[in-house]
Amino acid sequence: MKKIMINECKVRFRAISRNESFSRSTAAAFAMQCDPTASEIAEIKTAVSEAVTNAIVHGYRDSAGDVEMIMRLYEDSTLYIQIRDRGAGIGDVHAAMQPMFTTAPADEERSGLGFTVMESFMDKVRVRSAEGRGTTVTLEKKIGGKSGAR
Amino acid sequence: MLKIYNDGNRITAAISGDLDHHAAREIRTELDDIIARSRPELLILDLGEVGFMDSSGIGLILGRSRSVKAAGGELLIKNARREIAEVIRISGLGSLIAMQNVG
Ligand SMILES: Nc1ncnc2c1ncn2[C@@H]1O[C@H](COP(=O)(O)OP(=O)(O)OP(=O)(O)O)[C@@H](O)[C@H]1O
Numbered sequence: 001m002k003k004i005m006i007n008e009c010k011v012r013f014r015a016i017s018r019n020e021s022f023s024r025s026t027a028a029a030f031a032m033q034c035d036p037t038a039s040e041i042a043e044i045k046t047a048v049s050e051a052v053t054n055a056i057v058h059g060y061r062d063s064a065g066d067v068e069m070i071m072r073l074y075e076d077s078t079l080y081i082q083i084r085d086r087g088a089g090i091g092d093v094h095a096a097m098q099p100m101f102t103t104a105p106a107d108e109e110r111s112g113l114g115f116t117v118m119e120s121f122m123d124k125v126r127v128r129s130a131e132g133r134g135t136t137v138t139l140e141k142k143i144g145g146k147s148g149a150r
Numbered sequence: 151m152l153k154i155y156n157d158g159n160r161i162t163a164a165i166s167g168d169l170d171h172h173a174a175r176e177i178r179t180e181l182d183d184i185i186a187r188s189r190p191e192l193l194i195l196d197l198g199e200v201g202f203m204d205s206s207g208i209g210l211i212l213g214r215s216r217s218v219k220a221a222g223g224e225l226l227i228k229n230a231r232r233e234i235a236e237v238i239r240i241s242g243l244g245s246l247i248a249m250q251n252v253g
């Protein structure tokens with residue numbers, strides 16, 4: 001059976017650090033439509049913040065640009081959030097997703113845990129990337145699903 | 151935001167608001183200033199008023215643990231809401247840094 005989409009929303013914002021909080025508040029507002037628990041909202045905000053921060057910190061390390069966030073909600077309360085940059089891209093996605101893997105210089109104090117956090121808080125995390133072209137991270141979570149203590 | 155309570159060898163730094171990549175940079179500079187100036191035996195990071203934290207917060211905590219140790223002191227993480235305690239748990243920070251009332 002085809003899943004029925006009940007809402008779709010696209011936002012585009014400048015890839016600068018002060019917009020990190022804007023992006024996660026926006027995602028939280030969108031998710032409110034499927035009646036999430038407070039913990040689910042916190043998990044969504046954290047995962048979005050990780051992906052958006054990565055786009056700003058790593059994707060646009062040597063360039064400027066926009067981050068695009070596409071949010072979709074389906075009738076079965078599955079939420080999809082896609083975060084896309086057109087920055088540096090990732091050479092080896094599998095390696096990048098390993099816990100404690102980071103390419104950031106030591107003085108930036110990154111611990112290589114962003115993907116680990118996204119994977120702990122969401123049901124699925126998919127990454128598509130091409131070097132020099134950019135990265136798209138898709139976060140998926142069923143609201144009222146697995147962690148559905150409500 | 152950062153509030154500092156200094157009683158001699160022990161300094162409490164109470165962070166409030168969102169602890170993300172954007173906020174971490176300023177907090178880091180302020181904390182390293184205090185550490186370099188006061189060389190506390192114990193630096194307590196009170197996260198009780200932090201409403202949001204992601205992996206940038208983990209980086210900040212690990213980094214301050216290093217700078218306090220380099221100045222001859224120890225770091226203690228105190229108070230964290232459930233969601234923040236969860237991020238700390240995922241990171242495995244608990245085995246590296248002393249915690250009180252976290253999770
Ligand atoms: N949007 C992106 N563009 C380019 N590289 C990326 C992007 N997202 C992630 N990466 C690469 O994947 C690595 C791992 O990302 P992850 O978020 O897990 O850790 P981190 O950002 O390095 O550290 P932390 O998130 O703990 O601060 C990054 O160091 C970077 O090399």
Ligand SMILES: [Mg+2]
Pocket residue numbers: 050053054113114115205
């Ligand atoms: Mg990251």
